[in-house]
Amino acid sequence: MPFYRSHILVCVDPECLAKGAHDVVDALQDELVAQGLLEEIQVLETSRIGSCSDGPEMMVYPEGVHYVGMTADDVPFLVEEHFLKGRIVEKFREVHKAVVDEELGPLRPKEVRVVLRNCGEIDPMNIEDYLAVDGYQALGKVIGEMTPEQVIDEVTKSGLRGRGGAGFPAGRKWGLTRQVPGDIKYMVCNADEGDPGAFMNRRVLEGDPHSVIEGMIIGAYAVGASYGYIYCRAEYPLAVETLNVAIAQAREFGFLGNNILGTDFNFDLEVRVGAGAFVCGEETALMASIMGQRGEPRPRPPFPSVKGVWGKPSNNNNVETYANVPQIILKGADWYASMGTERSKGTKTFAVGGNVAKPGLIEVPMGITLREIIFDVAGGIKDGRQYKAVQTGGPMGGCLTAEHLDLPLDYEALTQAGSMMGSGGLVVMDETSCMVDIARFFMDFTQAESCGKCTPCRVGTRRILELLQKICDGKGQHGDIEKLEDLCHEVAKNSLCGLGQGAPNPVLSTLKHFRHEYEAHVYEKKCPAKVCRNLIHFEIQAPTCTGCMVCARNCPVEAISGERRQAHVIDINKCIRCGICMQVCNFNAVSVLS
């Protein structure tokens, strides 16, 4: 095996790829060849080195130097300085930038990484990297020293709860599956992370697939399962590829297959890829999809623990839940339970997005407040605007307002506040977001993703969407808001699965906290956030307009007229209120009025 004096990890997340990470990798390879360093330095592709917001990013080991923001053209200079002359290039160094960013707030100071500990630190495509950071030691401990009951006890004691959103205690679920009699049992990993704005699981699968696999093997030992499926959504091709490589390597090293680690314990695993149906994140739908059927949920009970894949007892947990398990076994239940709140233990990953200064992936202890997440960890609201609301729990969750900023985040507190933990997407909104429009957006999503099996969800979500559309279009009438409210309660009460039961949540929570916005739309025909197209119009402010013609060129309907170097005018009758002119104007001369 070749021995390298240095390793360069380059982040290949979509964010960094979009900024040319592949070009940087190619340039690095070329330059290493040119300098004759190919034998000494290895270039690896990985994910999640930093927040990707300043990408492309790379990490150079053994020094642990974090470079960001270079282009392919900078690579020769970087290679020469760092690898030939041994000088760190401060220009691209992330530490340097962090100092600059300190004014916005300390760089993710409250993070505790358990699930994300290896992401960006190791090469996900190489099992030896994982072994070097105590990988598969937990499995060895479990198989060598513990009975299945002890494993279940340990996980129960740690207080680990399902990270897919519902928060069912993982240890108890394992215990239930173990108790069900049956010769064949299955382990299922839900990697169908469909919530818009959530990408925590993708990062774990792409950056540290073995921790998930190890967690599943430990789970299989505990519940007595002999085969497992990881159901990954088709939108994550890199995750699928990484998993397949990782599974093959684990099999080669004897962690999967027959007689694992020389015992009579057998377990194997395969990846099943979804095909773009959000509802397949629901466990019964997911199992139907694994079996090659339409991903339609069915009523529970029987729960999957009793009757799951192929009618056999199946244990279903999400990616993050499994990824926690090896650490719990290694460091002990007490260590894990020391983090978090009374009823929600450990850490949680969140994908913070929307209008914050530093969006990205974070992992924080349970019980942290929204204020800490948004203002301390994510750097506050972008462009100095006002915080308005945060959507948690994806399209089935709800929005939380300024009054919830000091709410400690745990399963119970979020449910009580009318939202839910969900898988962990946090979309932060400022005063430029219209809450009615946001509710309509989410309803549009759930309506399209409703599988159509049960009537309340199939018809109900469509009727809710129509009402919301009507209100956004400025055609709302007296009584519409009340009708909307009633309908939401009915759909929530009568739907078959979590999708329908949760679908009205965004509407109900925005109605609760932003009822005045709905009323403004219906009674005054105004959109306070100036978003809803039928209720706004655009104007060019003549004094600020330089007549650069950018807006006129970009207008899709040629509604803007005016001579070069003279103020332009928008023809309100032609204008379709798409807002492109406002986005492209370099002088802020276009304003929107309601």
Added chain:
Amino acid sequence: MTTKALKDIPANDPLKSEDLKPLIDKAIAENKDRPGAVMLVLNEVQSKIGHVSPCMQVYIAQNLNVPLGQVHGVVTFYSFFKTKPRGKHTIKFCLGTACYVAGTPQLVEKAKQMLNIGLGDTTPDGQITLEECRCVGACSQAPVVVVNEEVQGKLRPNKFPQVLKKVQG
């Protein structure tokens, strides 16, 4: 009924193509005996050929020995399976929350205007298909479009012509 349908395969169907038919047969042969084969075969065929035409559905059902209804049901249930051929290049607009807030609707508007087709349509020359897609998980780059397999972020409407130019070559 199924045999009849297979008699009138249109000339441009992949089943008539010497290059593509072996891919279908291979997908069937490799997965036939695995449990849940329908999804596996369809996923393979969709990714290799780009669509699953009605004739292909009949062919797959017959060869997997499952009811046509199951194959058709699965094809129409999941948004990844297309029944019509797509253009040589696809431009997908991410409809995730972060992208929506950051201005995907404006991008879509611009694209529609430039290509004169709607979302889900292909240009008459068969070059470009416009599609919407679910969150690709690149939220900090919002708004995002996926051109073929490549993610492009922080796109403003006035930069869209460049994206198009790159695709058209």
